[in-house]
Amino acid sequence: SCIFCCCLTVVLLNSRLLISAGISLSMNHINNQQLKTVVTCDGFVQHLSCDTGVISVQSATYGRTSSQICSFGRPQSQISNTWCSINVPVIYKRCNGLRACGLNTQGLSTPDPCFGTYKYYTTNYICIPAETSVTCHGGYGYLKCKNGKTQINTANYGRTDKITCSQGRPSEQLQNTNCFSPNALNFVSKRCEGKSSCSILASNSVFSDPCFGTFKYLYIAYSCVSKCKCYCIEKLYCIIF
Known part of the structure; x- marks a missing residue:
């Protein structure tokens, strides 16, 4: 439809959370598209997938904004800094347009935004028809x-x-x-x-x-x-x- 045409274009041009760490999953909706949230603890493999359509990453960050996520077995000194986050453009590049995408976070070579803090990757994406x-x-x-x-x-x-x-x-x-x-x-x-x-x-x-x-x-x-x-x-x- 005409509305879908316009809004799909906007979504694609601004493409940039499944919580695996573990893995927990949350979903919302953007422009009638279900928003999935994946959080993956540093050092694990992040998995994004679409049952139908292809992946369109809305945001991807690395750092820590919660003291609860990816905290099991970690000392307080590694989880107390919750003002730590940077964007991760490589996730857009690797996963956009694919039906499924697995990223070993050990190989991403992401800069360290907060030394001494145990971090995690947070990715928001939707599945768009393609x-x-x-x-x-x-x-x-x-x-x-x-x-x-x-x-x-x-x-x-x-x-x-x-x-x-x-x-x-x-x-x-x-x-x-x-x-x-x-x-x-x-x-x-x-x-x-x-x-x-x-x-x-x-x-x-x-x-x-x-x-x-x-x-x-x-x-x-x-x-x-x-x-x-x-x-x-x-x-x-x-x-x-």
Whole structure:
């Protein structure tokens, strides 16, 4: 719908909590989309997932704002500072547009905002409707909208798991699951945004080689939206005119 078009765009442009630490879960709603909250204690793996649609991270922080969360077995000196929090942009980059995302927090290399305090990661996200396209290296990816035009949510040329495009490939070509192309989203958006259909070659000649020796694939998540005129108030509510 027209309202969905406008508000979805706002959500995507401002994408930035499941509480695992443990794992506890809280949910609210933003623009009729269920907001999930995941908190993961430092050193554990954070898991985000969508039963339908793809992940759109609304906020991601690292630090401590509560003396209760991730406090079990910790001395008082490590949990008393509750004025400690920084944003974590890498979570947006790694998880936006995926149906599921697992992040080992030990490998995030996040700066320490409060030395001596035991910290945790807090991520807010919603699941937005989207189509996905996966194309193994050397093939063409095709995007198509029967109704509306393409709006690119995320794109990556590289490898983020060992299963996708793995058939017939030696194991050494599948081990690097931290392979991201820095220009993929920008290139795909310029090539395909706002079109009813689009094709794009998944190759090093198009995206360059982000991880030599790894067999790569092109992953694109996109939405089909209708054009509309609307005015958005505080990035949450839209008035159609």
